[in-house]
Amino acid sequence: MTTAYxxxxxxxxxxxxxxxxxxARLTQSEQMLLARSRLYRTPPWGPxxxxxxxxxxIAVDSPGSARDLLALALDVERELGRDRAQEExxxxxxIDIDILAFGDTCVDEPDLQLPHPRLLQRAFAxxxxxxxxxxxxxSGIRARxxxxxxxxxxxxxxx
Numbered sequence: 001m002t003t004a005y006x007x008x009x010x011x012x013x014x015x016x017x018x019x020x021x022x023x024a025r026l027t028q029s030e031q032m033l034l035a036r037s038r039l040y041r042t043p044p045w046g047p048x049x050x051x052x053x054x055x056x057x058i059a060v061d062s063p064g065s066a067r068d069l070l071a072l073a074l075d076v077e078r079e080l081g082r083d084r085a086q087e088e089x090x091x092x093x094x095i096d097i098d099i100l101a102f103g104d105t106c107v108d109e110p111d112l113q114l115p116h117p118r119l120l121q122r123a124f125a126x127x128x129x130x131x132x133x134x135x136x137x138x139s140g141i142r143a144r145x146x147x148x149x150x151x152x153x154x155x156x157x158x159x
Contacts, residue, residue, distance in 0.1 A: 008055070016054065022095055043154040
């Protein structure tokens with residue numbers, strides 16, 4: 001088993017319900033849910049004008065490979081209404097699931113990069129990640145130190 005961290009987010013529709021369904025679906029197979037961060041309302045990332053996101057990070061024990069987990073995440077996105085071919089890059093979406101880290105695995109392939117190549121630049125992922133893994137180190141950098149150098153204004157824990 002490998003501990004994997006996934007960031008889930010969305011800003012279209014009933015996002016809370018969609019995230020709950022995503023977590024249930026991700027963990028109904030062989031993945032075991034180890035931890036789940038609070039939900040955070042976060043400013044949108046990128047150049048497209050759109051509503052705020054809800055983001056959350058989960059930790060799962062994964063028995064398969066990183067590629068197996070990616071296939072599951074993409075299946076869950078499709079089941080919950082995401083159509084990557086029809087959406088605008090960095091635009092609004094019902095659900096987005098990113099693998100942030102898969103144990104100490106390093107992968108650099110066109111469709112899978114681990115750890116996530118922009119994780120240490122994204123406060124919207126680091127804040128919830130630190131909720132459940134306060135001492136995590138990514139690529140030799142403490143996530144807490146990376147977050148200290150970022151603008152986390154506007155990231156608000158949901159009740």
